[in-house]
Amino acid sequence: MIELILFFKIIAAIIAIESKNLLSAIVSLGAVGFALAIIMVFLNAPDVAIVQVLVEVVLLVILVRATLHRDLTDLKGKREFFVKVFGIVAVGAFFLGIAWGLISLPVFGSFPETAVSVAVPSEWYLAHGLRQTGISNIVTAVLLDYRAYDTLGEVTVLFSAILGAVVILRKKR
Amino acid sequence: MSEIVKTITSLVMDAIAVFGIYIVFYGHLSPGGGFAGGLIISFLFILLFLAYGQKKAIKRLPYHFIRRINFVGLLGVFVLFILAVYSGVFELSLWKGQDFSLLSGGIIPPLNLAVWLKVGAGIFMVFVTLSVFRSTQDE
Amino acid sequence: MNILPLFILIPIGAAFALSTFDILKQERKKVLVSNITAAAACLALTVLAVMQIGKTGTFEMGGWSIPIGISLVLDGFSAPVLVITGLVSLMCAVFSFSYMDMYSGREKFFSLFLLMVAGMNGLVLTSDIFNLYVFMELAAVSSFALVAYGTMKEELEAAFKYLVLSGVGTVFILMGIALTYGHTRNLSMVFIYNALSSGSAGSGMYLAAGFFMVGFGIKAALIPFHAWLPDAHPAAPAPVSAMLSGVLIKTAGIYAMVRVLFLLFAADLSVASMLLRTLGVLSLMIGVLLALGQWDFKRLLAYHSVSQMGYIALAFGIGTPLGIAAGLFHLLNHSVFKSLLFLNAGAVFYRTSTRDLRDMGGLNAVMPVTGYTSMIASLSIAGLPPFNGFWSKLLIIIAAIQAGYLWLGLWAVLGSILTLASFAKVQRYAFVGEIKDKFKEIKEVPLPMAFSMIFLAVLCVLMGILLVPGIRAVVLDGAAEVLLNPSNYIRIATGGMP
Amino acid sequence: MNNMPLAYGLAMILFAVGLYGVVCKKNAVKIIISLLIMENAVNLFILLIGYRKDGIAPVMVKGQEASEFASMAVDPLAQAIVITSIVIGLSIVALMIAIAIRLYDRYKTFDTSKMKDLKG
Numbered sequence: 001m002i003e004l005i006l007f008f009k010i011i012a013a014i015i016a017i018e019s020k021n022l023l024s025a026i027v028s029l030g031a032v033g034f035a036l037a038i039i040m041v042f043l044n045a046p047d048v049a050i051v052q053v054l055v056e057v058v059l060l061v062i063l064v065r066a067t068l069h070r071d072l073t074d075l076k077g078k079r080e081f082f083v084k085v086f087g088i089v090a091v092g093a094f095f096l097g098i099a100w101g102l103i104s105l106p107v108f109g110s111f112p113e114t115a116v117s118v119a120v121p122s123e124w125y126l127a128h129g130l131r132q133t134g135i136s137n138i139v140t141a142v143l144l145d146y147r148a149y150d151t152l153g154e155v156t157v158l159f160s161a162i163l164g165a166v167v168i169l170r171k172k173r
Numbered sequence: 174m175s176e177i178v179k180t181i182t183s184l185v186m187d188a189i190a191v192f193g194i195y196i197v198f199y200g201h202l203s204p205g206g207g208f209a210g211g212l213i214i215s216f217l218f219i220l221l222f223l224a225y226g227q228k229k230a231i232k233r234l235p236y237h238f239i240r241r242i243n244f245v246g247l248l249g250v251f252v253l254f255i256l257a258v259y260s261g262v263f264e265l266s267l268w269k270g271q272d273f274s275l276l277s278g279g280i281i282p283p284l285n286l287a288v289w290l291k292v293g294a295g296i297f298m299v300f301v302t303l304s305v306f307r308s309t310q311d312e
Numbered sequence: 313m314n315i316l317p318l319f320i321l322i323p324i325g326a327a328f329a330l331s332t333f334d335i336l337k338q339e340r341k342k343v344l345v346s347n348i349t350a351a352a353a354c355l356a357l358t359v360l361a362v363m364q365i366g367k368t369g370t371f372e373m374g375g376w377s378i379p380i381g382i383s384l385v386l387d388g389f390s391a392p393v394l395v396i397t398g399l400v401s402l403m404c405a406v407f408s409f410s411y412m413d414m415y416s417g418r419e420k421f422f423s424l425f426l427l428m429v430a431g432m433n434g435l436v437l438t439s440d441i442f443n444l445y446v447f448m449e450l451a452a453v454s455s456f457a458l459v460a461y462g463t464m465k466e467e468l469e470a471a472f473k474y475l476v477l478s479g480v481g482t483v484f485i486l487m488g489i490a491l492t493y494g495h496t497r498n499l500s501m502v503f504i505y506n507a508l509s510s511g512s513a514g515s516g517m518y519l520a521a522g523f524f525m526v527g528f529g530i531k532a533a534l535i536p537f538h539a540w541l542p543d544a545h546p547a548a549p550a551p552v553s554a555m556l557s558g559v560l561i562k563t564a565g566i567y568a569m570v571r572v573l574f575l576l577f578a579a580d581l582s583v584a585s586m587l588l589r590t591l592g593v594l595s596l597m598i599g600v601l602l603a604l605g606q607w608d609f610k611r612l613l614a615y616h617s618v619s620q621m622g623y624i625a626l627a628f629g630i631g632t633p634l635g636i637a638a639g640l641f642h643l644l645n646h647s648v649f650k651s652l653l654f655l656n657a658g659a660v661f662y663r664t665s666t667r668d669l670r671d672m673g674g675l676n677a678v679m680p681v682t683g684y685t686s687m688i689a690s691l692s693i694a695g696l697p698p699f700n701g702f703w704s705k706l707l708i709i710i711a712a713i714q715a716g717y718l719w720l721g722l723w724a725v726l727g728s729i730l731t732l733a734s735f736a737k738v739q740r741y742a743f744v745g746e747i748k749d750k751f752k753e754i755k756e757v758p759l760p761m762a763f764s765m766i767f768l769a770v771l772c773v774l775m776g777i778l779l780v781p782g783i784r785a786v787v788l789d790g791a792a793e794v795l796l797n798p799s800n801y802i803r804i805a806t807g808g809m810p
Numbered sequence: 811m812n813n814m815p816l817a818y819g820l821a822m823i824l825f826a827v828g829l830y831g832v833v834c835k836k837n838a839v840k841i842i843i844s845l846l847i848m849e850n851a852v853n854l855f856i857l858l859i860g861y862r863k864d865g866i867a868p869v870m871v872k873g874q875e876a877s878e879f880a881s882m883a884v885d886p887l888a889q890a891i892v893i894t895s896i897v898i899g900l901s902i903v904a905l906m907i908a909i910a911i912r913l914y915d916r917y918k919t920f921d922t923s924k925m926k927d928l929k930g
Contacts, residue, residue: 002817006854010823010827013827017835026843029843029847043857043860047205048857048889048892048896050205051893058212058215061219063842065300065304066304066306066911067911067914087830088830090830091826091830098519098826100519101515101518101520102519102822105491105818119503119506120498121498126868126879126883127876130870134277135281136202136871137200137868138883138886139890139893141201141886144284144285145281146376151254151894152254153434153447153449156324156430157901158295159295159328159427162901163331164905165299165302166420167417168908169302172416208897244331247328247331251325258373442894449898449902453902453905460912465916465917469925472906472922479906482902483848486849486852493856493888499887
């Protein structure tokens with residue numbers, strides 16, 4: 001099932017990149033993002049799926065609103081043949097390298113292989129999360145308790161990006 | 174935008190607000206949390222903005238008010254994280270509460286709230302800055 | 313009370329506070345308060361960092377021990393980098409007091425500046441690879457905005473290029489983290505090392521290392537991935553260029569790369585060192601050759617940054633204790649003299665509004681402080697005694713020859729000679745000789761700018777002291793201990809427990 | 811084949827498609843889209859690593875045994891990482907769009923091959 005949606009997703013991605021119309025490119029990007037959200041539901045990740053859907057909506061609205069009415073929505077100009085061939089060859093070589101490297105990963109869906117121990121943190125979170133933090137959504141427990149420092153960094157990154165956008169779009173030099 | 178969009182917007186706004194608040198307050202019990210809730214609340218404003226146009230939206234929701242909310246969220250995040258980092262407040266819960274009840278989880282619900290304010294105001298600020306921007310070439 | 317978290321909390325708190333300062337109505341008050349806050353925060357960071365020299369320590373965030381939580385680790389490699397980050401940022405903040413008069417929005421500038429410092433400190437201190445990624449992004453995102461600060465064509469184009477390449481780099485790093493996590497089920501460096509050394513990792517870890525190499529290579533602007541640097545560094549305001557060239561490419565690039573690669577390949581360092589050496593020699597030679605033909609002052613300096621990063625990568629790639637000490641020493645030295653050179657370029661631009669070397673000439677007569685400090689910095693970067701650049705390059709060459717890489721030593725010498733030629737050109741065209749009529753009226757730069765340049769020039773002269781055996785043992789030799797022998801790192805990170 | 815499932819490979823193909831877009835496309839909006847696709851692929855990959863066959867979501871419900879839950883649920887750490895990286899990706903893209911808008915303001919085009927103020 002996941003593989004099927006993934007095929008669809010890759011096709012949408014190729015359309016998003018190759019389409020000559022910017023609006024259809026952005027809509028195809030939306031398809032890629034929402035397909036990811038659906039896959040997340042299949043992968044038992046409701047928290048992430050919610051965030052993914054919402055972020056995708058924000059991005060699409062911002063992309064359409066901020067970019068589309070500014071430029072010609074149809075891209076003109078001939079495509080450079082050699083650039084394309086080179087790109088495809090390079091990406092193909094890249095993929096062969098990756099296929100070699102992926103062989104040693106643990107079997108898909110086999111998490112975890114070891115018994116409950118402190119050396120595998122996610123096991124620890126599942127086993128002791130409720131007792132230690134008192135909340136039942138373990139993902140929130142990891143985000144805001146065990147790895148709260150990451151979340152501080154993340155909020156700061158968001159703050160920094162907002163400040164940056166405000167600075168870049170300010171009126172005076 | 175057209176009358177249909179405006180009517181539907183005014184109808185769904187309350188529902189969106191309630192859903193956003195629910196997502197935050199139950200973020201420690203069910204899927205959701207500060208980020209998701211913040212994004213939903215910012216949709217509320219974005220919807221207002223798109224349906225009613227810039228002027229009316231800004232009148233109903235002044236920009237400096239959003240900035241103030243942003244600062245409150247920022248302050249909350251910072252203070253709570255300092256507490257968290259230094260004293261490990263997580264272990265000494267503010268309210269121990271019953272597991273699976275709304276008032277449980279120690280410092281996590283307030284943190285969720287702070288992140289919610291921060292993210293909601295922040296995303297809206299980004300949206301306003303990006304879409305209100307007009308060319309400055311003539312200056 | 314452990315002070316390690318303060319390295320992140322002070323700049324972040326100051327940045328948050330600064331962003332509220334635009335409620336102040338008067339422009340003068342705003343500028344004054346922003347200046348004081350930024351300088352105070354940087355000064356506090358520097359003082360704290362100097363106090364940490366030679367110490368080791370760890371702090372568990374929120375009381376969760378690794379691997380279930382995140383902990384900060386201070387060791388012989390991170391302490392010197394922290395000090396240099398604090399010092400350079402303090403000097404750049406002082407320099408901006410006057411320089412940023414050209415631009416508006418002082419409080420936003422310093423807010424982004426401090427966020428960048430916070431990101432760098434965070435990624436230097438952390439012992440968790442995902443946390444390293446988060447703080448690297450914090451530093452990167454603020455630097456994108458700072459490069460585009462002028463919002464003119466050149467700045468925006470450079471920032472976009474930087475953003476795209478750096479974005480690709482971070483995606484590669486994240487993929488590397490994902491592969492590492494898939495193999496070890498851990499994010500803490502200590503436990504990754506444990507997991508990798510206990511079982512056979514297989515081909516996947518080579519793939520992960522490849523991803524890390526490309527990602528950090530882009531961040532460090534080593535040669536095949538350097539395309540963004542010669543655009544982004546000249547386009548930014550001078551204090552920001554000094555920060556980017558001086559510390560950001562080192563902390564986010566070389567430091568993180570060395571940390572992660574030496575961790576993943578702790579069992580057998582030969583492949584990783586070979587790659588580092590190759591990239592190093594390539595960057596060192598091609599960077600300096602490209603720099604020779606430049607007429608834009610800051611662009612020339614940017615190409616020299618590529619070249620000097622090559623020296624540092626080469627030194628770490630040698631992989632002996634002496635090589636690592638030399639690499640760290642050159643990293644510190646390069647931070648000092650390259651930021652000084654960028655500040656010089658900014659000072660010249662501040663008075664003459666040009667960056668083209670052919671338009672300048674004889675500036676020594678009207679701007680003596682800028683002229684002489686830039687001469688010191690040029691001699692340092694070219695590696696002439698008794699300035700700091702000489703000692704670290706000498707150390708690199710000695711380390712290369714000791715390890716049996718005679719050719720690498722020769723390349724390093726050749727690169728050094730070409731650097732000297734290129735800086736002779738800078739001095740000849742910009743500072744020495746006949747002054748042009750239009751520049752006869754200009755004055756020396758204001759006091760804050762002069763102060764920071766003089767301070768860095770003094771450091772250039774004095775940093776040779778670090779080679780005195782007692783000081784060297786405290787400052788430079790700690791890095792090799794933790795990098796070449798991860799069990800030392802584990803001992804520090806777990807608070808002395810085995 | 812058993813050892814290298816299709817899903818990992820497909821996620822990597824998605825990554826490669828995004829990489830191709832970043833390298834070969836000239837339009838600023840297309841570059842942003844390609845970068846987003848790459849981020850998408852990495853997030854998917856992390857989640858696939860944390861997946862457990864026939865697992866449940868890492869959210870406890872009332873009356874569940876802790877040990878049973880721990881042996882069933884999928885990896886919460888991978889999901890936390892993905893949430894963080896999604897938000898970081900959002901902030902990078904927001905900044906990117908801001909710069910692209912400003913570039914359009916200066917050049918009146920999104921075509922990066924027409925922006926030639928920089929020498930190299």
